Amino acid sequence: MNIDIKRVAIVGGSSAGLLSAVTLKHFFPQLQVLLIYSRKHAAIGVGESTTAWFPQFLHEHLNIPQEEFYKSIWPVWKLGIKFEWGVPNIAHFNYTFDRQFRYDSQSLSKTPGFYCMHDMRQASRYSILMDRQHSPLLHDGQGNIKILADGFGYHIDVYEFIKYLAMKASSLGVDIQEMEVIDAKLDEQGNVQYLCCEDDLKIEADLFIDCSGFKSQLLRGVLKEEFISFSHRLFCDSAIVGNWKRQSPIFPFTTATTMNSGWRWRIDLRERVSFGYVYSSSFCTQDEAIQEYLSLTPEATDDLRKISFKSGRYRRFWVNNVVAIGNASGFVEPLESTGQHMIVETIWRVVLALQDSNLRPTPKLINATNQYVADLWDEICDFLTLHFKFNRKLDTPFWKYCQEKTDLGSVQNLVELYQDSGVCRAIAHLIPKSSIFEIDGYLTILCGQQVPVKHLKPLTERESSEWLQYRQTLHKNLEGSLNPQEAFHLLEKIW
Ligand SMILES: Cc1cc2nc3c(=O)[nH]c(=O)nc-3n(C[C@H](O)[C@H](O)[C@H](O)COP(=O)(O)OP(=O)(O)OC[C@H]3O[C@@H](n4cnc5c(N)ncnc54)[C@H](O)[C@@H]3O)c2cc1C
Structure with a gap:
């Protein structure tokens, strides 16, 4: 791009469009932002479970106060994912967001991960709360509350979320208009000059953000960017x-x-x-x-x-003066609920590039940003293959096919190391630097599904007893935890 960005046009009024609008206006109040959406194309309406980065982005980067957000849409805390998955004789395992493999304790002679290879039940505070069906809100009975912010995500009603974001965007000065985008006119360099809308209206801008969902109206429809499919590695559609x-x-x-x-x-x-x-x-x-x-x-x-749906991503999400965000730029099947995560991560990368270039990003900066985001999509695909390759819960044709045919891609080495040496710190060297799931995510899925480890010896009596003691101490630290219903009522009284 070789002009200063002053005007931005966003196509799409769902999570991706509105989050982009709010984020851009928050970081660059001087920008003129127009958001266009069409009722002819309804928002997809799924996207209700998030990762832990999502609340962090809303409250720490966009400075949205928790109290305001909770009162508007009452999200439910998501402490992790309960996987009814893995080996047939274990009912479930918990994938928690509080980094259960990195807890520190003087009372253990090895890292928690070592014991998790044998028994992953209630290995962290969130895991215990999940089994209790309790929220991260602790109450001492005297009116004092503490929220264990060890990294929870949210469950959100996506329609309520859209309403909230539309109100927020308007208050920040985003111009929201209902109008269908039919096509776009490109200039000689392949930049979008203007959007062609219904009633022959033309919308000019310096930067166009395509948040049109799976239609990918600008990136796919107008710019014909190549789609890289993951369907040969992830089979749900x-x-x-x-x-x-x-x-x-x-x-x-x-x-x-x-x-x-x-x-x-x-x-x-x-x-x-x-x-x-x-x-x-x-x-x-x-x-x-x-x-x-x-x-x-x-x-x-x-x-x-x-x-x-099709799992996959476009080769680049940012092409010339078009940026695609949300389902318009990629989607990987929803097992780890990464849709909203990728929306905020992508728009955040755009914000950083715009900040670093004083709103004049160069092709090299755009390339590097494209590479970063592509790596994130590819990691999601790699990570999800682990869930399909090793799930032995059912013996149906689909699951047999997954066990035989799932290609682990870049995580093959990591799995081989785990099968050889079990939980070990060297696994961290095989995880991408910008990993979404980090070492805890990988180890949870490997241990939780009981992927066999060579020469794994049973825990000694001493080890079993220290592991039990460790978890009993975690329990004690959770006195006063409330179930979500009680927690909501308490917050309603306090706020
Ligand atoms: C089965 C399934 C389950 C999922 N579960 C989760 C989950 O649990 N967690 C999660 O984070 N993500 C999940 N996702 C991903 C989820 O869909 C996205 O996170 C998010 O909701 C998508 O938002 P979006 O804004 O990209 O697209 P959409 O919601 O599809 O919005 C598209 C917008 O573009 C507008 N539009 C389209 N074409 C035009 C046009 N020509 N002119 C004007 N406006 C136009 C529409 O009016 C709409 O406002 C799931 C996806 C699927 C398919």
Whole structure:
């Protein structure tokens, strides 16, 4: 780009579009930001479970006060993912966001990871809270509260979130207009000159942000950027999505359950629960998927939706003066809930590039930013292959195929090291520097699924007893924890 950016046009009024608008206006109030969306293309409406980086971004980078956010949409704390996954004789394991492998303790002779190879139950505070179905809010009974901010994510009602962001964007001066974008006119260098909208309207800007969802109206449609598919490594391509009016306690975690031809999520929001069966259409028909879904979720409301998706990313998310964010730039199947994560991560990388170049990014800077974001997408794909390769919960054709055919790609070496030496610090050298999941994520999935380790000796009596003691101490430190319902009521009283 060889001009100063002064005007930005964003196509799309869902999570990606509105988060981009709010973020740009927050960091560059001088920018003129126009956001266009069309009711003809509804927001996809899934994207309700996040990683821990998402709340951190909202509250620490965008300075959105927790109190304001909670009162507006009451997110449910997500302490991690409860995986009903792995070996048949263990009901579940917890993937927590509080870095359970890095806890420090004088009372242990080895790192917690060593013991986790044998027994990963309740290995951290969040893991204990997950089993209790309790939130990270501790109350001493005297009105004093403490929130254990060890890295929780959120469950959010995405429509409420969109409403909140639209209000926020307007208050920051973003101009939001309803209008359909039909096409775009390119100049000789391949930059978008203007958007061609309904009623022959032309929208000019210096930077265009494509947040049009899977349509990828500008990046794919106009610029014809190449799509790099992950479908040869991750085999799910469809989902049945529905809701359930709450009839049980709120779970402060996402649940991922193994199904015949894929897996099912459970995401608890305050008033409802969202269930989705993610499956491979090569292994079951839509009707079969619906039947299996309903057999486990008979209470689901009758608004079931079918969604098809392709896992993959565009080669570059930033091409000339077009930046694509959200599903318009890539999507990897939702097992680790990385959609909102990638939205905030991508827009954050754009902010950094714009800050570093005083709003005049050079092609080299754009290339480096593209590389960074591409690496993140590729890591998500690599990481997810571990979940499919080693899940032995069910012996169906889909899961047999996953065990045999899943290509581990860049994590092959890491798995070989783990199979050879178990939990060891050298694993950190094989994880990308900008890893989303970090060493705890990899070790959780390997230990949780009980990937066999050569020459693993059983714990000695002394080791078993110190591990037990360690976890009992963690329990003691969690006195006064509240379930999410109690925690919400308390916060409502205080705020
Ligand atoms: C099955 C499934 C489950 C998922 N689960 C999760 C999850 O648990 N957690 C998570 O983080 N992510 C999840 N995702 C990803 C999730 O979809 C994204 O995080 C996010 O919700 C997508 O937002 P978006 O803004 O990119 O796209 P969309 O919500 O599709 O929004 C597109 C916007 O573009 C506008 N638009 C499109 N075309 C035009 C046009 N021509 N003119 C004007 N406006 C236009 C539309 O009006 C809309 O406002 C999931 C995805 C799938 C498929």
